[in-house]
Amino acid sequence: MAWWGDKTLADVRRSTCEAYVAYRMTQPIKSFTKSAPRMVTAQGARRELEDLSAAIGYWDGEHRLTRLPKVSLPEKPESPRDALTRHQVARLLKAALGWRLKTDGTWVRLPGSAAANRRHLRRFILIAVYTGTRPGVIPKLLWHESPAQAWVDLDDGVIYRRGKDEKDHKTKRRPMVRMPPRLLAHMRRWKAEDEKTKRLQDDGEHAATKRRAKPAQRAATVLHHGGRPLAGRIRKGFANIVHDAGLDGEITPHWMRHTCATWLMERGVKVWDAAAYTGMSTATLEKHYGHHRPDHQAKAREALGGAR
Missing domain, CATH: 1.10.443.10 (Intergrase catalytic core)
Structure with missing residues (x-):
C-alpha cells in the first residue's frame, strides 16, 4: 500500500512494476528478526505483484474494466528440480x-x-x-x-x-x-x-x-x-x-x-x-522429470540406428 496506495489502475505499467520491484528490494523482510535482516528479493516482490494481478482480475470479473492493465513480473528463475540419491x-x-x-x-x-x-x-x-x-x-x-x-x-x-x-x-x-x-x-x-x-x-x-x-x-x-x-x-x-x-x-x-x-x-x-x-x-511431471525415464528419447535413438 505504501507504493500503490495513491495510484490508479492506469498507473499499472511495466515501468511502475519494475520500480516497485526495485523499491521492495531495499526493504527488509518484516518477519526476519535478526540483527542483520534479510532483504526482500526480486522473487518475493514478484509474488506480491502476482497478488496484485489476481486482485485486478478478480475485480474485472465482477466489474468489467474498459482496459485490463498487464502486471509486468520479474523473470522467474528455472527451478532446479534437483533430487537426492x-x-x-x-x-x-x-x-x-x-x-x-x-x-x-x-x-x-x-x-x-x-x-x-x-x-x-x-x-x-x-x-x-x-x-x-x-x-x-x-x-x-x-x-x-x-x-x-x-x-x-x-x-x-x-x-x-x-x-x-x-x-x-x-x-x-x-x-x-x-x-x-x-x-x-x-x-x-x-x-x-x-x-x-x-x-x-x-x-x-x-x-x-x-x-x-x-x-x-x-x-x-x-x-x-x-x-x-x-x-x-x-x-x-x-x-x-x-x-x-x-x-x-x-x-x-x-x-x-x-x-x-x-x-x-x-x-x-x-x-x-x-x-x-x-x-x-x-504435464508438470513430463516437463520437469520426464528426462529421467529410461525410455527418454528412445524413439529418436531408434530412428538414428538403434536403441542404444
Missing part, C-alpha cells in the same frame, strides 16, 4: 538420528537430546520421499480421521492429504495416496510409540491431578515435538540436519518431493500413475 537420503536420516558427519568422513554422535529433538524430521523425510507429499501437508497429518485436516488411515494403509470436507486446490492437488509397505510399517511403529507415550502421559496426568501439576501434552499429529504439534515450518530443523549430513545448504524440504518424482521416473513408472501418486499434473 539414496545415499544422500541415508545421510540425512543418520543426521536426523542425532549424528554429524566430520570433515574426515567419520560420524560423531551429537550430545544431549539431539536424536529426540529430531524425531519429527526422521518421520518427515520418510513420508516425503516415499509419497512425494508436499512439505506443507505432512506436518498437518493426524493419526485420526478429520473433516478439516490431512490424516492417516493405518487400517487401509492410506494417507488422505486433505480432510474429508476440504475442497481440493486447482493447482496444488492433494489426492489420497496408498502407502508402500515399508512406509506403512514405519507408520504403524510410530503410532505404537505415540500410543505408548500417551499411556505413560495418562498415568503421569493422573498423578499430576493429585498434586495439581500441569497435564502432559498428547500427540495427535504424526509429526510433533514431545506431543506438541509443530508450530510452523520445519525449514530451520531441516537446514540443521542438511548441514550435519555434509550436504549442500541449498537443499530444502521440497527436494524430498523432487526426489520421489525423480525416483518414480527412473523406475519407469507410467506418467499417469506417478502423477496421481504424487499429486502432480502429468
